């Protein structure tokens with residue numbers, strides 16, 4: 158019997174069936190649609206810790222989609238392997254008429270997609286790609302000169318003008334009603350999902366992830382509370398935004414009705430994605446501003462280890478690092494403080510910190526993480542001038558005045574076994590200013 162022609166929708170950073178741009182267009186094509194997810198061996202092999210929260214999160218998202226698809230008499234096709242090789246197998250097994258997917262802006266993803274597109278082209282299979290994970294992407298928001306913005310404030314102004322300037326109200330945040338077309342899903346029995354153990358990972362059944370929803374009342378207080386790590390003032394949606402288990406359009410609509418400040422954070426997210434797309438060197442270990450690559454870092458390995466373990470003797474820094482190590486999450490204010498401390502007080506290359514966050518953060522995202530680290534180092538777009546150096550003691554007084562957060566993470570704060578500060582902030586500040594000045598003046 159000839160095989161039935163199908164379209165395939167390839168999920169990557171969009172682990173959901175609802176309000177999904179690429180899936181919507183696939184379902185509107187003339188073919189039945191089989192959704193696909195590939196556990197990418199190239200990425201998984203790089204993860205040292207085989208109890209990885211992100212892999213657990215992805216597996217749960219895969220299982221969730223599988224359940225939903227089963228209710229439609231369909232299934233997710235799940236593969237484990239190197240994507241190009243997986244695609245070669247898939248086109249042998251199925252009569253693939255078309256492939257649909259959503260954009261991914263990281264350098265590795267661009268290369269991967271280029272290779273898959275070339276391969277499919279040779280087979281005469283069209284590869285359709287769509288914007289889904291951001292509101293505005295690539296070159297959609299440009300300066301009057303037609304160049305990408307590198308400063309956030311004017312970018313965000315243009316972003317908002319475009320959002321509100323559409324002819325059709327809320328055009329850019331309109332949902333893609335995929336549910337209407339679920340009858341177009343390819344009918345098949347449930348296809349098997351490779352286990353995490355087969356991929357060399359452990360399941361983490363006790364791991365709890367933040368909710369997919371944030372209440373309007375919380376967003377209404379976001380501007381007031383978001384800077385205080387002891388207050389549950391932020392949305393905790395980062396892991397869902399990272400893996401696309403929620404829709405950015407839906408969240409932006411909610412933000413538009415509740416909190417301008419929160420919407421501003423979603424604009425930062427778009428901003429860094431377009432920076433990574435337009436200036437891919439930032440994702441390849443280079444400073445956005447090349448002159449910052451002349452800095453002579455001290456790179457003391459012992460001090461780096463103390464920073465990683467939350468043993469610097471600066472309570473606000475240590476509390477943040479311990480939160481990260483224990484939970485895979487760190488509050489934004491603390492990401493700023495710990496990053497600044499590593500780079501400015503310890504004069505350790507921001508790339509070391511970037512790599513450590515990459516290992517540990519459950520919401521790790523190359524664009525946002527790199528943007529955050531280069532901001533802290535002063536080497537990035539729109540970074541604070543290098544001579545503005547966070548004082549960890551003042552930061553703690555301001556943002557954790559009752560030591561609530563600090564005491565939660567450092568129970569031994571007032572005991573003898575809590576370490577003395579590994580550097581004197583005042584002296585470290587002077588060293589830092591000297592090293593930066595030498596590099597930038599040379």
Ligand SMILES: Cc1cc2nc3c(=O)[nH]c(=O)nc-3n(C[C@H](O)[C@H](O)[C@H](O)COP(=O)(O)OP(=O)(O)OC[C@H]3O[C@@H](n4cnc5c(N)ncnc54)[C@H](O)[C@@H]3O)c2cc1C
Pocket residue numbers: 383391392393394395396398399422423425426429487488489490492493496514518520521522523525526527528529530533
């Ligand atoms: C050094 C450093 C590293 C960072 N690394 C990451 C990372 O790997 N992944 C990541 O998602 N965010 C990163 N951030 C940004 C920010 O700290 C997190 O997005 C935020 O703490 C996540 O918690 P939340 O969901 O409660 O955020 P909320 O305050 O509720 O914000 C809502 C959403 O907006 C986005 N967002 C908020 N702040 C930023 C920002 N500065 N840049 C880009 N997007 C933002 C996130 O998607 C976040 O989930 C980093 C910041 C710094 C200073």
